[in-house]
Amino acid sequence: KRLILIGPPGSGKGTQSPIIKDEYCLCHLATGDMLRAAVAAKTPLGVKAKEAMDKGELVSDDLVVGIIDEAMKKPSCQKGFILDGFPRTVVQAQKLDEMLDKQGVKVDKVLNFAIDDAVLEERITGRWIHPSSGRTYHTKFAPPKVAGADDVTGEPLIQRKDDTAAVLKSRLEAFHRQTEPVIDYYSKKGIVANLHAEKPPKEVTVEVEKVLS
Ligand code: ADP
Ligand code: ADP
Ligand code: ADP
Numbered sequence: 001k002r003l004i005l006i007g008p009p010g011s012g013k014g015t016q017s018p019i020i021k022d023e024y025c026l027c028h029l030a031t032g033d034m035l036r037a038a039v040a041a042k043t044p045l046g047v048k049a050k051e052a053m054d055k056g057e058l059v060s061d062d063l064v065v066g067i068i069d070e071a072m073k074k075p076s077c078q079k080g081f082i083l084d085g086f087p088r089t090v091v092q093a094q095k096l097d098e099m100l101d102k103q104g105v106k107v108d109k110v111l112n113f114a115i116d117d118a119v120l121e122e123r124i125t126g127r128w129i130h131p132s133s134g135r136t137y138h139t140k141f142a143p144p145k146v147a148g149a150d151d152v153t154g155e156p157l158i159q160r161k162d163d164t165a166a167v168l169k170s171r172l173e174a175f176h177r178q179t180e181p182v183i184d185y186y187s188k189k190g191i192v193a194n195l196h197a198e199k200p201p202k203e204v205t206v207e208v209e210k211v212l213s
Contacts, residue, residue: 001026001080001212002105004087006183007113008175009168010123011197012204014136016113017084019205024212027077030084031064033134034071036160056162056170058088058178065095072099088179093186109211110186113197113204117172124168128157142201 001024005013014030021028035053038046045067049059068086071077087093100106126139130150137144137157145151162171186192193211195204 002100002108003081003212004083004107004110004186005085005113006110006179007197008115008117008120008179009171010120010127011113011115012201013084013113014134015142015201016111016204016208017082018134020082020208020212023209024080026080026082027074028082028084029068029071029077029086030134031067031086031088032084034067035059035064053162054167056167056174058174061089061091061095064088065092068096069099087182088174090181090185093182107186107191110183110192111208111211112183112192112194114194115197119198120172121165121168124163125165127163128159130155130157 003020003026005017007013017028017030020026035046035049039050039053040046045063049063052059064086068083072081083096087096096107123138123141126141128137128139128144128148129135130137130153132155133150133152135150135152136142144157146154148157149155150157162168183192195207195211197204199207
């Protein structure tokens with residue numbers, strides 16, 4: 001399957017995507033993770049992306065389209081993929097369509113993680129991440145067995161630099177202004193499935209499975 005996950009920061013995309021990936025053997029491409037790795041490695045791309053990311057603004061379309069174009073060439077992405085956090089602008093969606101047209105394939109479903117802004121601050125400020133695996137915890141909603149450590153490896157968890165209430169505000173502004181139109185773009189194609197992303201994680205998983213079955 002070829003899937004896109006769209007939702008505001010903290011809506012649960014990163015929590016649901018490993019489950020979808022394991023069930024359908026897809027490649028999982030998260031532009032946020034790829035950009036953070038580039039920033040940490042101080043690559044030319046990372047250097048260009050850092051300022052916008054720190055402010056909670058979107059990185060330029062050309063940069064992210066380039067990353068995705070490259071990543072989609074991986075053999076593991078040929079049979080299907082989950083795009084998590086991409087496309088985030090209508091221009092990115094159009095570029096993606098051009099890429100897929102060339103291969104004679106198209107997006108099957110767009111999962112819209114619909115949720116009220118009011119819930120997101122608590123989710124974002126309580127988020128803890130195991131950097132090497134991408135596993136995500138939450139101090140209140142998904143606490144690790146040992147505080148501050150990953151359940152599987154015991155390695156330390158980190159908090160993202162942009163997971164503050166102040167930066168969340170600009171990330172939400174960017175979402176409403178630039179990314180919500182992407183949902184309309186795919187609605188016109190009749191491939192959007194709306195999820196109740198405010199429900200507990202397991203209930204969201206059940207909804208995802210219904211949509212994909
Ligand atoms: P979240 O987990 O909050 O949904 P991400 O990890 O997907 O956030 O993205 C973190 C940051 O990386 C964004 O605030 C933005 O600066 C940048 N970014 C990620 N994906 C894109 C994209 N498709 N277009 C532009 N910028 C992006
Ligand atoms: P996104 O990738 O969309 O930014 P995440 O999946 O990282 O969001 O979730 C943000 C935070 O909220 C994480 O700390 C995660 O553990 C928690 N979380 C995810 N889904 C739910 C849910 N359905 N209910 C409560 N908390 C959740
Ligand atoms: P890679 O997986 O590309 O080897 P790393 O796991 O070494 O990259 O991550 C480099 C840095 O990027 C980490 O120290 C962490 O700060 C950040 N990072 C990586 N993945 C994530 C993620 N899923 N969420 C938040 N930050 C991440």
